[in-house]
Amino acid sequence: MLVLGLQGSPRKKGNSVYLLNRFLEECKDRGARTEVIHMDGLDIQPCRELVVCEKKGFCPLKDEMESHIYGLIRRADVVVLASPVFFYNVSAQAKVLIDRCQMFWGRRYKMKLADPDAGFRQGVLLAVGASGGKRLFEGVELTAHYFFDAVSARFAQSLTYKKVEAAGAVADVPGVDDDIRQAAGRVMDAVQNKPCLVFVSKNDACRSQMAAAYAKMAVKGSIRVLSAGMDPARDIHPAALCFLADQGIDIKYRQPRFLDTLIKEEFENSLPFQVVCMEPDLLPIPGVNTLFWDLPETQDASNIAVAGNQIRTRVDSLVSDLQCRNQSG
Numbered sequence: 134m135l136v137l138g139l140q141g142s143p144r145k146k147g148n149s150v151y152l153l154n155r156f157l158e159e160c161k162d163r164g165a166r167t168e169v170i171h172m173d174g175l176d177i178q179p180c181r182e183l184v185v186c187e188k189k190g191f192c193p194l195k196d197e198m199e200s201h202i203y204g205l206i207r208r209a210d211v212v213v214l215a216s217p218v219f220f221y222n223v224s225a226q227a228k229v230l231i232d233r234c235q236m237f238w239g240r241r242y243k244m245k246l247a248d249p250d251a252g253f254r255q256g257v258l259l260a261v262g263a264s265g266g267k268r269l270f271e272g273v274e275l276t277a278h279y280f281f282d283a284v285s286a287r288f289a290q291s292l293t294y295k296k297v298e299a300a301g302a303v304a305d306v307p308g309v310d311d312d313i314r315q316a317a318g319r320v321m322d323a324v325q326n327k328p329c330l331v332f333v334s335k336n337d338a339c340r341s342q343m344a345a346a347y348a349k350m351a352v353k354g355s356i357r358v359l360s361a362g363m364d365p366a367r368d369i370h371p372a373a374l375c376f377l378a379d380q381g382i383d384i385k386y387r388q389p390r391f392l393d394t395l396i397k398e399e400f401e402n403s404l405p406f407q408v409v410c411m412e413p414d415l416l417p418i419p420g421v422n423t424l425f426w427d428l429p430e431t432q433d434a435s436n437i438a439v440a441g442n443q444i445r446t447r448v449d450s451l452v453s454d455l456q457c458r459n460q461s462g
Contacts, residue, residue, distance in 0.1 A: 141216030141227030218262030252354030256281030337362025
């Protein structure tokens with residue numbers, strides 16, 4: 134479970150820094166892994182409106198967005214945007230990153246590609262402003278709404294505080310820690326307390342990725358779905374990306390994962406209720422109910438298409454069975 138914080142404050146001890154740190158602490162106490170992107174320190178360019186993202190689905194500006202941040206956002210279960218209010222909107226540092234997420238918007242709305250995690254990922258806004266204006270947070274919340282929509286996260290909730298200016302002063306606002314504790318608890322309950330299904334292959338570059346994508350599209354967030362490999366490849370097979378994209382499913386910017394790492398990071402206190410091995414000779418997780426699927430090799434695009442069609446049929450049957458089991462249990 135990854136909770137990703139996007140920190141938009143240029144002040145190292147600013148009020149939105151306090152809010153984000155406390156929110157992530159609460160999530161970590163509930164078992165989440167957390168990571169923070171300090172947007173003030175990023176080496177990224179502002180959007181130049183080249184429109185490549187809307188036509189071809191990628192941003193031609195080669196910087197930290199492409200090499201690091203897009204992948205983190207795709208991997209996050211919860212995205213937390215934290216920012217002070219500057220001229221009734223987020224900070225300039227935050228706005229640069231948000232604008233560069235036009236790439237996700239282009240893939241979703243121009244290229245009609247659906248992120249399989251859209252039914253699961255949550256978005257949270259934390260914002261602080263110095264003035265007391267009635268409409269102080271309207272611009273911030275609108276920006277956050279459309280940002281979360283672009284990255285396929287449901288805008289779950291926001292915590293906003295006005296008339297707070299001195300660095301760290303938000304810590305003295307009555308009830309702020311209770312607000313954070315309750316908000317973090319609601320978000321974690323929404324993404325954490327779900328049964329988990331894991332697809333395993335040798336490289337996690339093709340068959341397990343396709344199976345996980347199909348399952349995520351089918352369960353729409355009711356079951357948590359992951360994939361991993363015994364010896365994962367560096368990248369997902371390009372033909373698998375194309376095969377799913379032809380069906381309107383977007384798995385770009387995801388990375389294969391080690392099964393051992395997945396178990397350590399995701400199942401410290403529990404185990405998945407179902408594992409599916411994409412090859413019959415794998416021995417994934419002792420003591421867990423495991424299915425073994427004998428599928429065609431995926432060395433080229435034609436074989437990937439054959440395997441993909443078989444996987445989709447099997448996933449549909451598996452998901453139907455699992456949902457029946459969950460309802461009866």
